[in-house]
Amino acid sequence: MNETRRPPAPHPAERARTIAARGGRAALSPSDGTEHRVTPVLHHVHPSGSATIVLPDEHPLVGAARGAELTAMLELADHAPVPLREPVRGLLWITGWLRALDPREAREACLEVAEERPDPRLLDVGHGASALVLSPASLVVADAEGTTSVRPELFAQAEPDPFAAHEDHWLRHLELSHRDVVGLLAGHLPDHLRGGHVRPLGLDRFGLRLRVEMPDEDHDVRIAFSRPVGTPQELAVELRRLMGCPFLARRG
Template identity: 85%
Template sequence: MTQNRRPPAPHPAERARTIAARGGRAALLPSDGTEDRVVPVLHHVHARGEATVLLPDGHPLVAAARGAEVTAMLEVADHAPVALREPVRGLLWITGWLRALEPREAREAAVEVAEHRPDPRLLDVGHGTSVLRLVPASLVVADAEGTSSLRPEHFAQADPDPFCAHEDHWLRHLELSHRDVVGLLSQHLPEELRGGHVRPLGLDRFGLRLRVEAADADHDVRISFSRPVRTAQELSVELRRLMGCPFLARRG
């Protein structure tokens, strides 16, 4: 009997690290239900899974987290780089203990974040903006590959996808300037999806993902590379190969 083998894809910890590195929109959700979703002034997820969050000084959550640790969850959304009718392609949830940092710690945390993510909003720390630190107890990643729970140490041991810093630019370029390439790739879609609107959805070291916006629903398709790639040159070779004979797996 022939088994329907799933194509190679990044490990859940790698997908989680990639979403964190992309730094998409975030919301903070206190577990006690006393606050609605809180949109931080700025957030940054560190390699070890801890998150630094900036909130206005007067926010009730700052006062609550200054006297004692507060259980909370940080939700980070991974948005597609092209305009889709369902733009969120992945979510990362970090649940743990939130506390407000003292002034010296806050300044040190702002400097640490600036080394990875320079942002003028960090200059407001100590001048109307407070810094909170979320220490993770568990993490969950959810996307087209599935939903997986992670321990913080597994998150810390993984690396982001090597193309995550350039993915947005490449996919927008593919969408706007190379619809012919998208058309060639779409010839290898399942027959019932070929009438839909095909859009570039994602790129990682294991392959390319397409979103088919059909009349009934959206469908995500992974086109696998023949081997994992690490460089732009290897990626170029695999993309040319895929326009000839891709290996497909349908999702959704």
Template identity: 65%
Template structure:
């Protein structure tokens, strides 16, 4: 994760709650970290069997029945543990520094009853089918994290969020399209990536340009150079909502504003 170069006026970008919701929706790698109130839980960082962030900001977590965190939560006075879930947003293309952002959700982790666990597993499967959900009640425990606060850290800055802000925010419309599009851009159209260098500040010329991110406000590039890594946002002329508008904005960035008429003249 690399800070963008400072400037007087930053290009428009999704607001922090929207960026946080987009990271959560991508369902990247998660780690559970107990807080100082560990109540006898002697583990430091835990990788869950499965995790799912709900629109409200609550997190469903699968852990083996005998996991120390499950046992500690059952044995605690309140039947829950104070923990933090860390979600990493990895770039779709291989970079020297692959993490684009981090989202931390802090709250209370509690095992669900058998009835609640089955109902929640079914609800998750409707949205994101996963065979591991079939193991709920058969060697794995489904726990729920009730969020108290969220913190987002990415190239745009660090922001604290309340759960209601996260719940109300939509993910970016390109969240399920971005990864494939960026990989296609780098592998099949390196010339296009090179042409985008015309928009970079002079001090970044000469570095290796990599496609880093895509959202409705613009395209983000990573410049990998001998002096370090730098992130640059190229703003679209308007917000885009789908592939046709995206294609038109990309052509504008390349300096070919009239190419979108090429299919209508022949």
């Protein structure tokens, strides 16, 4: 019996690190369900998997987390860079222990965040806002590649995709200015997906992902590179190859 070979794709820990590095929309909720989900003023996931979270001083979670550690979950949503009817292309859930930081710890945490991600909202900590830390017990990443649990130590060992910082800009440019290229890539689609609305969905060191919006449902398709790439020059070579020599690996 022939089995369909799965296309090369980033390891789940790498996909999780990439979602965390993008810093998408976040929602925080205590695991006991006593409080509704809240959108933090600011959140930042560190390479260790721990997260610094800023909330208004008056939020009930701040007071609860000063008295004892709480179990809580931080959800990060990775949104596609182009408008889609189903815009979330990946989710990362970090579950662990939440506690409020004392003033000294809060200053140190804000300085650490500022070194990676300067943000004026950090200046509100100590002036109407409080800093909390979520220490990870488990992480789960979910996207078109599947839903996978990631141990914190594997998350810490992984690196974000090398194109994570530029992917959104490149894909928006592809969508707005190079529909001809998208059309060439769509030529790799199987017959049953022809005629759908094809959109650039993702880019990583292993390949491109397209979203095909059909009348009844959406399909995500991975078009694999011949080898993993790590530089814009290597990426350009692979894109030219894909436009002239199809190498299709399909999912959905």
